Amino acid sequence: MGRSLLFNQDVGMKTSELDYELPAELIAQRPLARRDDSRLLVYERSTGRVEHTRFSDLPRLLPPETLVVVNDTRVLPARLKLSRPGGGEAEVLLLERLEGDQWEALARPSRRLKQGMQLGAVEFLESRGEGRWRIKLTGEPAGEAPLPPYITEPLPDPDRYQTVYAAEAGSAAAPTAGLHFTPELLGRLQSERVRLHIGLDTFRPISAETLGGHELHSERYEVYADAWERIGAAPHVTAIGTTTVRVLESLARGAPRAGRTSLFVTPGFEFARVNALVTNFHLPRSSLLALVMAFAGIEETRRLYALAIEQRYRFYSFGDAMLIL
Numbered sequence: 001m002g003r004s005l006l007f008n009q010d011v012g013m014k015t016s017e018l019d020y021e022l023p024a025e026l027i028a029q030r031p032l033a034r035r036d037d038s039r040l041l042v043y044e045r046s047t048g049r050v051e052h053t054r055f056s057d058l059p060r061l062l063p064p065e066t067l068v069v070v071n072d073t074r075v076l077p078a079r080l081k082l083s084r085p086g087g088g089e090a091e092v093l094l095l096e097r098l099e100g101d102q103w104e105a106l107a108r109p110s111r112r113l114k115q116g117m118q119l120g121a122v123e124f125l126e127s128r129g130e131g132r133w134r135i136k137l138t139g140e141p142a143g144e145a146p147l148p149p150y151i152t153e154p155l156p157d158p159d160r161y162q163t164v165y166a167a168e169a170g171s172a173a174a175p176t177a178g179l180h181f182t183p184e185l186l187g188r189l190q191s192e193r194v195r196l197h198i199g200l201d202t203f204r205p206i207s208a209e210t211l212g213g214h215e216l217h218s219e220r221y222e223v224y225a226d227a228w229e230r231i232g233a234a235p236h237v238t239a240i241g242t243t244t245v246r247v248l249e250s251l252a253r254g255a256p257r258a259g260r261t262s263l264f265v266t267p268g269f270e271f272a273r274v275n276a277l278v279t280n281f282h283l284p285r286s287s288l289l290a291l292v293m294a295f296a297g298i299e300e301t302r303r304l305y306a307l308a309i310e311q312r313y314r315f316y317s318f319g320d321a322m323l324i325l
Contacts (some may be wrong), residue, residue, distance in 0.1 A: 009285045013267060015214070016207045017298065018285045019067035020305055029153045031160045036159045036185050039313055039320040043304055046325075048306070051267055052311065055180040055321055058278070062323075066276065067234035068191040071175040073198060074166035077158070080143040082119040084112065094123055095172045095199045096220065099132065101140045106200070107133045130198070132290060136231060146172055150283075161317075170197035170220070176280045176317045177200055177241035192230055196221040196261070205285040211266045216287055218260040221247045228257055231273070238276040242288045245295075249272045265291040267298055277324045281315040296324045 031036055035055075042051040053061070060070065062068070072200055076093035090113065093106040102125070107113055110131040116122045123136040145158040157159060161280045163178035165186065175198060216285045223231075228251060231237060239245045242265075250261040252272035264287060277295050284289040293301045313320045 013211045013290075015209060015211060015285055018206065018293075020284050020302070020309075022028075022284070022309065022315060026309065026315050026319075027150050027252070027310065028316060028318035028320075029151055030155070031179065031318045034182075035164070035180050036182050038180050040321045041304065041308055041311075041320070042314060042325065043300070043322065044325045045296060045300070048300075049190060050307065054187060058185065059325070061325075062189070062238055062276065065234075065259060066190070066238045067231060068189045068235040068238045068240060069184075069231060069244050069248060070165060070178050070181075070186075070191060070193055070240045071173040072163070072165050072167040073175060073195050073243075073245070074169040075145065075162055075171045075174050076169050077143045078141055078172050080120075080122060080141070082122060084119060088112070090119055092133075092135065092144055093125045093141075093172060094137070094143070095096050096197065097170070099180070101136050101138065102136050103137055103197075104128070105133050105135045106131050125146045137151050141169075148173065150316060151318065162221040167193075170195075172200070173198045174317065175241045175243050177244075177278050177321060179318070180278075180321055181240075185243050192220065192227050193246045194223045194227065194231075194244060196247050198243055203289055205283065205323060206290075207285075211264075214264070214287070216262050216264040217227045218262040219243075219246075220260050222249070222258040223247060224249060225257060236275045237273055238278065240278045242277075242279055242282075242291045245271075245274050245291060265294050267294045269294040271295065272320070278321055279324070280317070280321050281305065281313060282318055283316065292322075292324070314317065 040053050040055045076094055082090040082094040091108055093103045097103050113124050123140040124133055126134040130154050139297045145161045161174050164183050197220045199219045206214045246263050250263045
């Protein structure tokens, strides 16, 4: 998987600086009835101005010349519930197709699973540590939407954990900043697509003492030639979500248009292609929060998160959003 890519960043920053206290009732358990009715906290970096509005106002808030870039990955029905011999349950979360019918997956209870064990359509081929397995899956994924563990309520409509522009299936989690868009809202903006299939690190907090000690697992991405040409020529780019940022900034540093990226964006990073960012509110000690701090500033992000908590914004996957200009 290789080491994380870091460019002149503060690798000595303590992970504890990504901590904050969140009242449990602010963790959104279900999506709103209308996607673009979520709240939007707007922060203008050049002036420090803050505005509280609705996501449906996004076209009014963005510069008219901006190109909005989205991640059009589709979430796999990746959570497979299995029965173990002699009773007991097992659960497999598909992370990424390796080749053919082989996948990388998270499995539990990992200590009770053995190499060569067959549970339904899943054969366990090799343990890779930390609950990760290489498995063989007979047929295509046919499980449930892989909702994060902090969402404890069932999701009646699995399509609400997909963006309206989702295309090729391959992710173990949704690019959640894009969940706020309706087709009509996106149609009012100049937009382009990239694709990054979201994997393990969405579920993995930073456990190292410093950010430099954290290894970001690589994820597969693809950008079509005409899309990158348009993005490269755009006078202003608004990235929808942290995964989109990682694709754009990888290519801006010479990465090929298709491959894998382990770019870890932390404070001190110099953004080469992204001018504005739409993002949800992220978990403490996450690489996603580190990216937001890199874009908005460490103290500014802390202030904005404290304000969002004070104003009772909804947090995480089905929560509200923030626009950083």
